Amino acid sequence: MKAVVLHAVNDLRYEDVPVPALAPGHVKVRVGFCGVCGSDIPRIFQKGTYHFPTICGHEFAGTIEQVAADVTGFKAGDRVAVFPLLWCDQCPACVEGKYVQCENYDYFGSRRDGAFAEYLVAPTRNLLQVPAGVSLEEAAMTEPVAVARHALRRVAPSLVGKSVAIFGAGPIGLIVAQWARAMGAASILLSDLIPQKLEMARQMGFQTGKPDSADVAVDAAGAPAALLAAMRVARRAVVLLGNPAGDLQLPAALWSQLMRREVTLFGTWNSDYSVTGTDDDWHAALAAMAAKQLDLQPLISHRVPLADAIAALRMMKDGKEFYSKVLIKP
Ligand SMILES: [Zn+2]
Numbered sequence: 032m033k034a035v036v037l038h039a040v041n042d043l044r045y046e047d048v049p050v051p052a053l054a055p056g057h058v059k060v061r062v063g064f065c066g067v068c069g070s071d072i073p074r075i076f077q078k079g080t081y082h083f084p085t086i087c088g089h090e091f092a093g094t095i096e097q098v099a100a101d102v103t104g105f106k107a108g109d110r111v112a113v114f115p116l117l118w119c120d121q122c123p124a125c126v127e128g129k130y131v132q133c134e135n136y137d138y139f140g141s142r143r144d145g146a147f148a149e150y151l152v153a154p155t156r157n158l159l160q161v162p163a164g165v166s167l168e169e170a171a172m173t174e175p176v177a178v179a180r181h182a183l184r185r186v187a188p189s190l191v192g193k194s195v196a197i198f199g200a201g202p203i204g205l206i207v208a209q210w211a212r213a214m215g216a217a218s219i220l221l222s223d224l225i226p227q228k229l230e231m232a233r234q235m236g237f238q239t240g241k242p243d244s245a246d247v248a249v250d251a252a253g254a255p256a257a258l259l260a261a262m263r264v265a266r267r268a269v270v271l272l273g274n275p276a277g278d279l280q281l282p283a284a285l286w287s288q289l290m291r292r293e294v295t296l297f298g299t300w301n302s303d304y305s306v307t308g309t310d311d312d313w314h315a316a317l318a319a320m321a322a323k324q325l326d327l328q329p330l331i332s333h334r335v336p337l338a339d340a341i342a343a344l345r346m347m348k349d350g351k352e353f354y355s356k357v358l359i360k361p
């Protein structure tokens with residue numbers, strides 16, 4: 032099969048690799064679409080991953096091509112989204128069902144080969160059926176949609192009547208905004224330095240600009256300036272969602288303000304997934320897509336064939352053109 036393989040930092044190659052072998056309890060998925068995550072760019076071009084060679088790509092959905100003989104509940108032709116974390120099922124976090132805190136986890140697209148490839152083999156317990164009416168393009172965004180929901184649910188079981196300010200209008204910020212709307216927030220405002228991102232936000236019906244204050248402020252950028260801005264406006268809560276891009280120096284006056292306002296800082300990490308549940312972040316993400324509570328199509332700025340993926344990843348690294356969600360189509 033064809034795949035985009037990372038051989039070393041900044042050494043990507045589009046090449047032929049063996050199709051992964053089917054194992055008991057697993058299915059072979061023909062990858063339909065794989066999104067490029069913000070974290071993929073530093074992984075590929077700066078930091079590298081756990082070992083080389085590795086096929087990146089963890090935000091994906093596809094169609095089952097083949098199932099192992101012992102598999103029940105899934106069959107060839109089923110459309111599936113795949114939870115990319117493989118948990119050990121033994122450690123205390125796993126026993127609690129907190130798979131993203133697993134002490135011995137594996138991960139498609141970073142610790143093991145992911146979905147910048149035509150095929151991938153996954154265990155059935157990581158699969159979710161894609162509901163009718165949800166495209167594979169949308170289903171490929173289940174991971175960021177689940178992450179965004181998880182972040183807001185950390186702050187408040189209900190956002191009804193609340194004001195939400197989101198710093199960073201990239202795909203994750205825009206999805207947070209859509210969830211906030213679906214959850215009943217009274218006002219939603221996005222802030223960003225890039226005008227095209229704000230234009231996208233306005234086209235989705237959101238306000239943009241600078242708020243004076245908001246009940247909940249989300250740093251969806253990971254830039255120190257964005258987090259400081261979130262801290263300045265937050266009346267009740269700040270959500271740390273973006274991956275830190277650098278050290279943060281907290282001015283004493285702002286520090287004091289956070290105390291005075293009794294602001295709570297919420298860390299959020301990844302998303303909750305349940306094999307049997309219906310209200311975990313992953314099942315809720317797909318259900319919200321099926322119910323048209325979220326509109327993900329406008330987030331997609333690029334659809335790129337796998338053969339052109341390397342050029343697209345370089346474009347993202349260099350910021351040569353405007354992009355929001357980039358989907359690779361193997
Ligand atoms: Zn991701």
Ligand SMILES: [Zn+2]
Pocket residue numbers: 118119120121122123124125132133134135136
């Ligand atoms: Zn575990």
